[in-house]
Amino acid sequence: MRSGLLLEGVRPLGGPRQRILIKEGRIAEVGEHVGDRAAVRVDCTDLVALPALVDLHTHLRQPGGEHAETVASGTRAAAAGGYGAVVAMANTDPVADSVAVVEEVAHAAAGAACAVLPAGAVTRGLGGEALADIRGMAASRAAVRVFSDDGRCVHHSALMRDALRQIAAVGGVLAQHAEDPLLTVGAQVNDGRIADLTRLPGWPAAAEESIIARDCVLAAHEGARLHVCHVSTAGAVEVLRWAKARGIAVTAEVTPHHLLLTDDLALTGDPLYKVNPPLRAPEDVAALRRALAEGIIDAVATDHAPHAAADKTPPWCGARPGMLGLETALAVVAETLVETEAMGWADVADRMAVRPAHIAGAGRRFGRPLQRGEPASLVLIQRLPWQVRPADSLSLSRNVPYSGRSFTHRPVLTMLDGRITHDHHGLLNGAGPT
Template sequence: MTNYLIKGASLPDGSSTDILLRDGLIAAIGAGASDEADGATTIDANGLRVLPGLVDLHTHLREPGREDAETVWSGTRAAALGGFTCVHAMANTQPVADTAGVVEQVWRLGRDAGWVDVRPVGAVTVGLGGERLAELGAMADSAAGVRVFSDDGVCVDDPVLMRRALEYVKAFDGVIAQHSQEPRLTVGAVMNEGVVSAELGLGGWPAVAEESIVARDVLLAEHVGSRVHICHLSTAGSVDIVRWAKARGIPVTAEVTPHHLLLTDEVVRGYDPQFKVNPPLRTAQDVLAVREGLADGTIDIVATDHAPHPSEDKDCEFDAAAFGMTGLETALSVVIESMVLADDVTFGWEDVARTMSATPAAIGRVSDQGRPIAPGEPAHLTLVDPEARWPVVPQELRTASDNTPFAGRDLPGRVVATFYGGRATVLSGQPVEVGA
């Protein structure tokens, strides 16, 4: 393995330092790093920020079954280019990741690809059908060591089943990640219910469809004393409920996606299916509320909800198009744009490290990711040029699908290098394959 001396990088707190990577670990930091760097490859990091490797708690890699949209290999390469060193692969594959065999298959595909650490998310119910619990214990005991379970894409809307799932995972310190969508309130819905949906004549998705499930599930979590995680929170009301629950001491965590931090339902006026997503893009008031919630800690993390689709699933009328957007390669830049550079919230690079690395790793129980940048820690690191701007050209993204909502935008911050276990997976902004 090549050893690296990173010279002059700015840490999340703004201080500048040298970092020596040797044998997969951070060997030294500060003035002594250069003294021990014999034979190491030097990287001039003057003007660059160094972050703990980013961790995504919510990624759709599609394999097995939908390799036309994404594979574990292509999706994790895109993740590395976005600065990630760990992703959690959602269970809505074909077949569904509801058994030890399927989660181990995904885990081994990730290990063989070598771009990032792939942690499979197990389904809560068999086939995402919402009728009976999946093999939660077997998946937890498997080689994949699953700790996060979700039917994402489908809500566990049966309160009795949700209660049982919350009770079951307590035995191995698991967490249920809920897709909060009351299905009876969203029949025929394709975008946020409000002024814009009324003007466009599109089926409206009310905020209460999310908020009612969030409220129910935090109360269930309190009742059974178990952890619940709210996926892709998107409304002001949901922020208020989570804030109330945390003040009450309920063990709830929540995530927001980059696109819900930046885009509003106004962009749907052009009927472009690239802006169709679940949950839908909300109002400007909701966007401000989730940004404030992320800044004050009510919302714990940013998660991409990277959801690739082949062109035929998006190149059609809005009503018929698939829900979902890609996000692994743009996530950090969108957070910089919507939070770090914002005038109306206070959010610095230490907050980026907390919400995109340390806390998602803790929620997912990934002990060797999201660690402090300190001697002896695993060398999972990301170097970012905060002054760089780059145009989003869908065809130039490395994910297998090009359904990005940020096409044509000029975004700030570019990932220059990513180190996964001390090995460079990205250098000078380009992927480095295993063995290269």
């Protein structure tokens, strides 16, 4: 649409009402009195505008797991959640440990509903024995900058040191799944009270905290960047606080489900609530919320993990861990932190767009200010109670942990470089790219 769009009454970062004029994929003007007679006017009164969100931790399952999710379905779900970009984890089949596979993922994402940034595996086949082709993936057309064996910890200390060294040399970041496998053999639920009540093997907090501490020390020695995936314990927060106070280049993410749900849900026996790391105690949830508000935890990342019904319906110990998260992440953050006034919308933009974009090496395109000359990649959010219904999900899977739960905010329109990728209410009535 060459004439452009004029979004009227919108509230950038939750501030005063403004008008945003969008032309040719970019923000042309922002202000109280902006006007353009040729532009299509859209009533966005009191909708909050944020930069399009960036997810550091998405499982798109392609290649190899297309029965649970594809790049097409996963990016549609991401756009519905307000995302402009997602980092696609490497635990596909085959594993994204080579130039060929990461370029296959990038090719599959051409024209998708959001940008896809392929992550590369740290070790070959996620085996934890030999490093993957880190230099090759970084130099490929996929331009990989995030490397992770997510789902598996890079446990061998010397291998971890070498990985940090190589990834630092290509300007990337190592995203670690912090879990000492020797402490979690057979683990199923949070250690302590819940493990005692369910009589299932417990997952100790020390398994997470000890790896984070080790890796922070290694990263400091190597001058490398470390990113900690899905932090889940109060103790892990204190390790991160210690490391950041010493100037160690470590960042961390927390999932929406670890901000909202507690380990008591394991008592239901419903495998929907089985996740890795497990849901933790209320005091851990409170510590994670405080850490996100403080900025000790840098980002919210969904760990969107779609599974077909056959993988989530067996009894607890036989079910696969993981939950959907892309379409509900912003609603959870709004509920737990904005509604409680622990964070404002500018903070949400920082933790869900700005910092994630920089961590992923995509800060030149995403997480940009909503101002003149910047890409028109944004999400509009409405305050209107709604209820989660798994059948409404755009994912191919239905393992949503919030079925029947009501939230007060939801994304209603997402734009990527001026292209409408999601329009929940039909605000633009089929208007094309600007």
